[in-house]
Amino acid sequence: MILHLKPSVTREKAAELAVELKAFHITEGAMNLLVTGSGIQEVPKEAEPYTDAYWVFANDIQLASRKYRSEKRSVRFGSVDIGGKSGNTLLIAGPCSVESEEQIRQSAQLLKKNGLTALRGGCYKPRTSPYSFQGLGTDGLKLLSKMREEFGLTVITEARDATHIQEIIEYTDVIQVGAKAMYDQGILRACAKTQKPVLIKRGFGTTLQEFVQAAEFILSGGNSNVILCERGIRTFETGTRFTLDLCGVAWLQEYTNLPIVLDPSHAMGYAYGVPSLAKACTAMGIDGLLIEVHPTPRSAKSDASQQLDHDQFEKLLNELKPVAQSVGYQIV
Ligand code: PEP
Numbered sequence: 001m002i003l004h005l006k007p008s009v010t011r012e013k014a015a016e017l018a019v020e021l022k023a024f025h026i027t028e029g030a031m032n033l034l035v036t037g038s039g040i041q042e043v044p045k046e047a048e049p050y051t052d053a054y055w056v057f058a059n060d061i062q063l064a065s066r067k068y069r070s071e072k073r074s075v076r077f078g079s080v081d082i083g084g085k086s087g088n089t090l091l092i093a094g095p096c097s098v099e100s101e102e103q104i105r106q107s108a109q110l111l112k113k114n115g116l117t118a119l120r121g122g123c124y125k126p127r128t129s130p131y132s133f134q135g136l137g138t139d140g141l142k143l144l145s146k147m148r149e150e151f152g153l154t155v156i157t158e159a160r161d162a163t164h165i166q167e168i169i170e171y172t173d174v175i176q177v178g179a180k181a182m183y184d185q186g187i188l189r190a191c192a193k194t195q196k197p198v199l200i201k202r203g204f205g206t207t208l209q210e211f212v213q214a215a216e217f218i219l220s221g222g223n224s225n226v227i228l229c230e231r232g233i234r235t236f237e238t239g240t241r242f243t244l245d246l247c248g249v250a251w252l253q254e255y256t257n258l259p260i261v262l263d264p265s266h267a268m269g270y271a272y273g274v275p276s277l278a279k280a281c282t283a284m285g286i287d288g289l290l291i292e293v294h295p296t297p298r299s300a301k302s303d304a305s306q307q308l309d310h311d312q313f314e315k316l317l318n319e320l321k322p323v324a325q326s327v328g329y330q331i332v
């Protein structure tokens with residue numbers, strides 16, 4: 001249950017009530033909210049005199065639900081807003097991994113040349129094998145930070161461990177929580193303690209309910225800047241890397257108030273399918289796309305098969321623009 005406290009209730013009083021009720025105290029502007037534990041359907045007696053509105057829920061999707069906020073939340077992603085009434089489909093692009101200064105500069109130049117602002121690049125890679133390239137770590141973060149300064153870009157990178165969050169905050173703009181890390185409570189709780197935007201990817205064996213509950217960890221901890229990312233789930237199919245769950249996207253659009261980004265690159269696993277999937281995703285009226293692009297995909301140190309080259313990327317960008325427009329969005 002979410003309780004909306006009367007405007008006369010001070011933050012201190014709200015915090016006191018939260019302790020008494022074992023509830024979360026959330027502030028949104030001057031507004032004080034209490035979010036109670038699972039299954040509570042009636043306003044607790046102690047909170048009655050202080051409450052002027054409340055919402056009850058059938059499950060633990062509370063702050064993320066459309067029932068609580070019928071309008072989609074707006075999240076500032078560097079220089080642009082996504083969600084809300086922005087009508088923006090943000091094209092987040094860059095290589096799977098930051099590999100060298102030369103490589104990430106070429107990616108930054110590609111974005112700049114095409115009027116795009118959001119550069120991705122992994123520095124802590126959650127690889128399935130310990131023998132694969134694990135990322136450049138702090139050196140990679142420094143390169144992203146350099147590109148941010150030189151080109152005025154917004155940069156996003158993944159936290160593989162809660163101990164990475166502080167330096168990611170220092171060097172970059174948006175924290176990515178990967179599909180494999182999505183269940184990591186340490187990472188989720190650390191993300192809740194900052195006001196940086198967090199893009200959380202759906203685990204490939206995760207139900208929609210579990211996915212949104214992971215987002216609730218961040219929201220209930222006090223960070224409302226949460227973006228959901230569908231990147232494919234594991235099915236019986238082996239011809240493609242994963243199965244992009246577009247039905248799930250429709251579900252998230254119906255039941256949640258969070259901006260939604262789609263990642264066709266990791267879902268497909270092969271560059272040949274990425275452009276058509278990206279267009280299909282865009283036609284759903286989404287808040288962002290995450291596309292892997294590399295100056296020389298064949299030599300990429302991770303996810304070589306799915307990264308577009310620069311020509312393929314520019315062709316896709318041109319094709320995406322009218323698709324976005326046809327559903328009332330624009331590619332930014
Ligand atoms: C990535 O974005 O490079 C990545 C590792 O993605 P995922 O967590 O979706 O596998």
Ligand code: MN
Pocket residue numbers: 096097266292302303
């Ligand atoms: Mn990748």
